[in-house]
Amino acid sequence: MRTANSMQTSSTETMTGPSVLSHDESSIREAAAALTRSGVVAFPTETVYGLGASTLDPTALDAVFRIKGRPQDNPLIAHVLDIEGAKTITTGWDDRCTLLAEAWWPGPLTLVLGRGESVPDQASGGRPTLAVRSPEHPVARALLEAFGSPISAPSANRSGGISPTCAQHIVDDFSGDPEARDLIVLDGGRCRVGIESTVLDMTMDPPRILRPGVLTPEVLEPLIGRIETTAIREQVHSPGTAERHYSPQTSCMLVEEPELIDRLASNECRCVVITSISGRRELVQPPHELILMPLDPAGYAMELYEALRRADAERADLILIETTGEDDPNWLAIRDRLMRAASERLS
Ligand code: AMP
Ligand code: MG
Secondary structure, eight states: OEEEEEEEOSSSOEEEEEEEEOSSHHHHHHHHHHHHTTOOEEEOOSSSOEEEEETTOHHHHHHHHHHHTOOTTSOOEEEOSSHHHHHHHEEOOOHHHHHHHHHHOSSSEEEEEEEOTTSOGGGGTTOSEEEEEOOOOHHHHHHHHHHOSOEEOOBSSOTTSOOOSSHHHHHHHHTTOGGGTTOEEEOOOSOSSOSOOEEEETTSSSOEEEEOOSSOHHHHHHHHSOOEEOOGGGOOSSGGGOSSOSOOSSOEEEEOHHHHHHHHHHOSSOEEEEESOGGGGTTOOTTSEEEEOOSSHHHHHHHHHHHHHHHHHTTOSEEEEEOOOTTOGGGHHHHHHHHHHHSOOOO
């Protein structure tokens, strides 16, 4: 079923944006056919929505970079149904990869391997390596099955912006953009995980986490032994880890209680406060706004990008995020995204 997103700009002129399709069989067929014609399809995964194109089609991959405004050297993650699919586009798949994939695929774990010969440069931003993952979301899997070949997909937001966790976020980001005129969005509801996959570089020994996700070294190491992690500010090998990323337009700060109180009391600016502490209701009074987050990391991750988007839409002067879970590994990926959302714009 098609619910084209169209905005009336004058009585005669219609500004079209992405077309949102439901996820019934005919929509999946239509989306797969668009991929075959070098089209771009946004689709849900359990982490965030992806902007998908055929991994083996340079023209389609170019369109993904154009729509996102993504730097050409920023690699994409290739999505496959299973281990066999991953092996067709990578080199260097070994027993450790099999152990990891058998335990966590389909799921939010991306493995970086050698890039297979059939895979064009664009799929990996010109690198000799290729990131690959098998998504769990039934709509992503149905699309992969209907298309019958790997689909490369970065998150379906503009480069540097906040990743989308529902179809409406993509419409909000690309509505009226001529580059996204033919973009199809498969609506598969809200993403269950809510933040991007763990990226694990398997081309080195020991393997290294390039981007933290909900799958932490604590759950992966029992399978394959020691894994290195990279301090957030040193993550230069994985471009999606550029310091400022996942960022609202509004200035954003991570604060602890004393600074939160000071900022709210100073009356210099209108703030949106994102916190898990329900007791902040008394402190955050108009004109300031409060966005209350879940106390557990899984719930927090699921709501994080929606909260950042809502906070941004308030057009306040400042977004204040009260930090949580200081040394708990289960909060690491969330802290990573918050630090990037809050870091200074690179000049
Ligand atoms: P996105 O799909 O927008 O979350 O971005 C994919 C991210 O995965 C990239 O920005 C990188 O951080 C990481 N990635 C993908 N491919 C590679 C690769 N070949 N080497 C290192 N990191 C990669
Ligand atoms: Mg991204």
